[in-house]
Amino acid sequence: MTLRERYERVLERVREAEFHARGSVGGVRLMAVTKTIEEPVIAGAIEAGVRLLGENRVQELARKRSALDLTGCEMHLIGHLQSNKTALAVQCADMIQSVDSIRVARAISAECVKQNREMPVLLEVNIGRDPAKFGFLPEETQAALAEIAAFPGTLIRGLMTVPPFLEENARTKKFFSQMFSLFLDIQGKKMDNISMDVLSMGMSGDFELAIAEGSNLVRVGSAIFGDREYR
Ligand SMILES: *Cc1c(COP(=O)(O)O)cnc(C)c1O
Numbered sequence: 001m002t003l004r005e006r007y008e009r010v011l012e013r014v015r016e017a018e019f020h021a022r023g024s025v026g027g028v029r030l031m032a033v034t035k036t037i038e039e040p041v042i043a044g045a046i047e048a049g050v051r052l053l054g055e056n057r058v059q060e061l062a063r064k065r066s067a068l069d070l071t072g073c074e075m076h077l078i079g080h081l082q083s084n085k086t087a088l089a090v091q092c093a094d095m096i097q098s099v100d101s102i103r104v105a106r107a108i109s110a111e112c113v114k115q116n117r118e119m120p121v122l123l124e125v126n127i128g129r130d131p132a133k134f135g136f137l138p139e140e141t142q143a144a145l146a147e148i149a150a151f152p153g154t155l156i157r158g159l160m161t162v163p164p165f166l167e168e169n170a171r172t173k174k175f176f177s178q179m180f181s182l183f184l185d186i187q188g189k190k191m192d193n194i195s196m197d198v199l200s201m202g203m204s205g206d207f208e209l210a211i212a213e214g215s216n217l218v219r220v221g222s223a224i225f226g227d228r229e230y231r
Contacts, residue, residue: 003041003225004048007032010207010223011049017211028211031076033203033221035060036228039067045224046073054078054097054219058085062092078160078200078219080134086111090119097122097160097200100134105148112153120157122200123148125182127175128164135161138182145186149193158198159183163206172206173213180214 001009014030021028032050034042035057042053042064051072055061056079065075074094081089081096081104089096090111099105099121112119123145126135136144141159149156159182163175179201187196202210204223211218222228 003044006226007045007048007050007224010220013208014211014218017208021211021214027216029217031078031200031217031219032224033078033219034064034225035079035221037225039064041225042068046070050224052076052217054221056080056098058082058089058092062088065092081108083107087115090115090117093119095120095122095157098124098134099148099154100124100126100136102144102147105144105151105154109148109151109153118153118155120155121148122158122160122198123156125159125161125179127161127179130164133162133164138178141182142186142189145194146191149191156194156196158196158200159186160198160200162203163201165205169206169209173209176201176206176210176213176215183214 011030014028018028029052031052031054032045033054035055053073053075061075061077076095076097077089077093078097080098086107090108096119108119124135125141126133126137161179163172166172183199198217199215200217201215202218204220207218207220
């Protein structure tokens with residue numbers, strides 16, 4: 001299969017999954033995760049229709065942003081942000097999905113003020129309570145939101161998660177559904193300066209499950225580009 005065929009196949013599966021989900025069909029955004037993928041391949045993906053791209057490293061994101069024509073596209077940061085990369089991230093990303101601590105949020109805010117720009121952000125939730133993962137624990141999330149909402153420059157748009165990798169779908173499904181409950185709960189509270197409209201969850205192995213449980217942004221890498229080669 002060509003890249004275009006793989007992308008179109010994933011998009012079809014996304015639309016199909018939406019029929020069985022709670023949201024309206026067409027409302028789920030498909031992100032192509034381009035980490036480790038070379039620029040010419042990404043250019044081909046954009047040609048094939050990709051408009052939302054995700055990178056997990058700031059420097060790689062910055063490099064690709066300057067090498068590619070991203071007119072009409074958005075490129076989001078989806079990996080942990082180290083404090084010495086904050087300035088570059090604020091300069092180059094259209095959204096930071098991986099705000100995983102108050103400290104990171106505060107650094108982004110300070111940088112937004114300095115660069116005079118606004119940054120849409122998602123709070124990353126460690127829904128599986130995995131000690132090896134970044135993110136807020138579910139019970140910390142609302143207090144963190146309230147605190148971060150008061151920071152200038154950052155606009156909270158929603159939540160993101162990477163659940164633990166599990167063989168059994170039933171357990172992954174439970175994590176996704178817990179995320180959806182948290183998302184709805186926060187939405188219902190109508191907190192100041194927060195628009196809870198993005199729920200980013202689901203990757204190549206589980207995006208249909210995530211959509212069924214309420215995701216409206218799926219981050220798909222290998223199902224579009226093939227297996228990654230790390231160098
Ligand atoms: C790499 C990555 C993905 C995509 O993973 P695939 O399994 O290749 O679809 C999604 N989200 C994050 C945060 C990632 O780092």
